[in-house]
Amino acid sequence: MGTMIDGRWETEANHALTENGRYIRKDSQFRNWVTADGASGFPAEAGRYHLYVSYQCPWAHRALLYRALKGLQGAIGVSIAVPNDRRMSWEFRDDGTGTTEDAAEGFAYLYEAYAAADPIYSGIASVPVLWDRARRTIVNNESSEIIRMLNSAFDAFATNKQDFYPPDLRADIDAMNEKIYAGLNNGVYRCGFAAVQAAYEEGCRQVFATLDALEAHLAGARYLVGGRITEADWRLFITLVRFDAVYHSLFRCSLRTLESYPALSAYMRDLYQQPGVAETVRIDHIVRGYFSIPRANPSRIVPLPPQDFASRLSQPHGRETMQS
Numbered sequence: 001m002g003t004m005i006d007g008r009w010e011t012e013a014n015h016a017l018t019e020n021g022r023y024i025r026k027d028s029q030f031r032n033w034v035t036a037d038g039a040s041g042f043p044a045e046a047g048r049y050h051l052y053v054s055y056q057c058p059w060a061h062r063a064l065l066y067r068a069l070k071g072l073q074g075a076i077g078v079s080i081a082v083p084n085d086r087r088m089s090w091e092f093r094d095d096g097t098g099t100t101e102d103a104a105e106g107f108a109y110l111y112e113a114y115a116a117a118d119p120i121y122s123g124i125a126s127v128p129v130l131w132d133r134a135r136r137t138i139v140n141n142e143s144s145e146i147i148r149m150l151n152s153a154f155d156a157f158a159t160n161k162q163d164f165y166p167p168d169l170r171a172d173i174d175a176m177n178e179k180i181y182a183g184l185n186n187g188v189y190r191c192g193f194a195a196v197q198a199a200y201e202e203g204c205r206q207v208f209a210t211l212d213a214l215e216a217h218l219a220g221a222r223y224l225v226g227g228r229i230t231e232a233d234w235r236l237f238i239t240l241v242r243f244d245a246v247y248h249s250l251f252r253c254s255l256r257t258l259e260s261y262p263a264l265s266a267y268m269r270d271l272y273q274q275p276g277v278a279e280t281v282r283i284d285h286i287v288r289g290y291f292s293i294p295r296a297n298p299s300r301i302v303p304l305p306p307q308d309f310a311s312r313l314s315q316p317h318g319r320e321t322m323q324s
């Protein structure tokens with residue numbers, strides 16, 4: 001898939017992904033913050049910041065979701081990558097399926113943004129990227145931080161000022177996030193990218209132990225924390241919505257389908273039906289992108305996307321009357 005070494009894209013090079021057969025995710029390297037008051041050097045402004053994303057990627061999906069939920073489409077632009085094998089890193093081109101050229105900077109490939117931000121950058125060129133058009137640099141490439149910025153720093157331009165990380169629920173949200181990250185968001189990757197049997201089995205059991213616990217919790221509560229939709233729900237949603245189409249099959253999360261969990265699948269429909277969410281879910285890009293990852297699928301034959309996906313997610317969820 002290639003990677004960046006000293007500011008150049010190297011098609012044949014790869015950074016180590018596993019240790020003792022276990023998949024290890026590296027920390028993101030650009031960690032600046034946009035703030036409402038600009039004290040960080042990156043003041044929130046309309047038209048200044050831009051998101052580089054792919055509909056395939058669950059981490060990028062977090063950023064796209066927040067842009068839609070907060071009504072920031074008018075203030076923050078977006079470039080949508082082609083969900084291909086990333087031989088040259090993520091590519092920006094209109095392939096007729098909803099991908100785009102890069103209207104902000106004219107980058108053909110995402111590595112160009114990383115090289116512009118740091119001429120000696122080494123590491124993966126990942127989405128999402130929050131890009132500053134004024135300083136021509138990457139502000140941040142860590143989705144968990146990008147969504148916190150979109151949640152509050154841009155409220156002067158947001159059509160929805162709802163706070164998904166309210167102060168009174170922060171400790172509970174953080175605790176829930178940790179479980180969901182280890183057991184699911186990253187847990188499915190520990191299954192899919194394990195290099196030895198024992199690492200895969202350990203990852204797979206953790207994924208389903210986490211799903212089982214969430215099923216029990218969501219049978220008695222409409223949302224994860226505090227009886228309202230919070231960041232924890234959105235961070236769970238992006239993994240659930242991919243589960244049956246790619247994690248169950250390609251990543252060998254094989255014990256059960258998500259659809260066989262009644263509470264979790266109704267909960268997923270509930271979130272999918274919130275305003276603005278459905279447009280951010282492109283199951284065709286998700287399937288094509290994951291099955292184009294060479295180390296996960298050497299033949300790169302892409303299955304046809306699941307039938308009636310959007311209409312099944314639009315069915316009644318029956319959770320409106322739940323007490324908490």
Ligand SMILES: N[C@@H](CCC(=O)N[C@@H](CS)C(=O)NCC(=O)O)C(=O)O
Pocket residue numbers: 001002027028056057058059060086124125126127128141142143144
């Ligand atoms: N920690 C990052 C992870 C982002 C990430 O892993 N993105 C993947 C796509 S799902 C990527 O762009 N990978 C590029 C590559 O592996 O070359 C975040 O949450 O923002």
